[in-house]
Amino acid sequence: xSNEEFDEFSQDVVAVPKNKMTVEKFFQQxxxxxxxxxxxxxxxxKITCWIxxxxxxxxxxxxxxxxxxxxSISQASAQEQNLLNEFREKESKLRNLQxxxxxxxxxxxxxxxxxxxxxxxxxxxxxxxDINLSGVNSGLKFKNIRLEPEIKQEFxxxxxxxxxxxxxxxxxxxxxxxxxxxxxxxTLHDFTITGTENKEKKSEIPVIDYVVKAKTYRYVGNAExxxxxxxxxxxxxxxx
Numbered sequence: 494x495s496n497e498e499f500d501e502f503s504q505d506v507v508a509v510p511k512n513k514m515t516v517e518k519f520f521q522q523x524x525x526x527x528x529x530x531x532x533x534x535x536x537x538x539k540i541t542c543w544i545x546x547x548x549x550x551x552x553x554x555x556x557x558x559x560x561x562x563x564x565s566i567s568q569a570s571a572q573e574q575n576l577l578n579e580f581r582e583k584e585s586k587l588r589n590l591q592x593x594x595x596x597x598x599x600x601x602x603x604x605x606x607x608x609x610x611x612x613x614x615x616x617x618x619x620x621x622x623d624i625n626l627s628g629v630n631s632g633l634k635f636k637n638i639r640l641e642p643e644i645k646q647e648f649x650x651x652x653x654x655x656x657x658x659x660x661x662x663x664x665x666x667x668x669x670x671x672x673x674x675x676x677x678x679x680t681l682h683d684f685t686i687t688g689t690e691n692k693e694k695k696s697e698i699p700v701i702d703y704v705v706k707a708k709t710y711r712y713v714g715n716a717e718x719x720x721x722x723x724x725x726x727x728x729x730x731x732x733x
Contacts (some may be wrong), residue, residue: 620679656703678709
């Protein structure tokens, strides 16, 4: 073959147009497929089908297995966080338990100390004698000291003591100080102070009359509270 013939042959080969794959031709290949002859399918169709099958398999595995596993892990993680918070809270309470116990013991000691300052029922007459003695030592003259009916509260019983006395301001001030220094708790209420002319004319200072209500308190213990409960129940049934 001469050079001229070779050149003409090469030009003929170059002049032959190549078949380019377009989208339309790609989809047309699916219309001509033979379902019973997989081997005759074009390579591009085979690759597309395998990609679709693999993607579908991954989707099924995700929704059937992986998604439920992820949800289970999320729930377990949330439960773990809740348990961790509960553990930290209980650990904090346990750490402070000893301190709370010490504070409780201190409160019980102070409470018992306050209870010791409350007179018992059998000590009320002696307390009235102490009040009388405090007034006499202060310079007051008592007209009357009498016990009034008890007033029951939820946790204690209030015992009012009506006091009528005469004396000057200094004597009354000394009396109040003496009451505050008693070993038992006594409070003073409802002061009524009136001044009258000194009939003995020994001084221009008028005679001062005092009407005071002293109160002391008695703790309602378990035994006394239990005894008072049946009495209250019987009273209620009798009223019905």
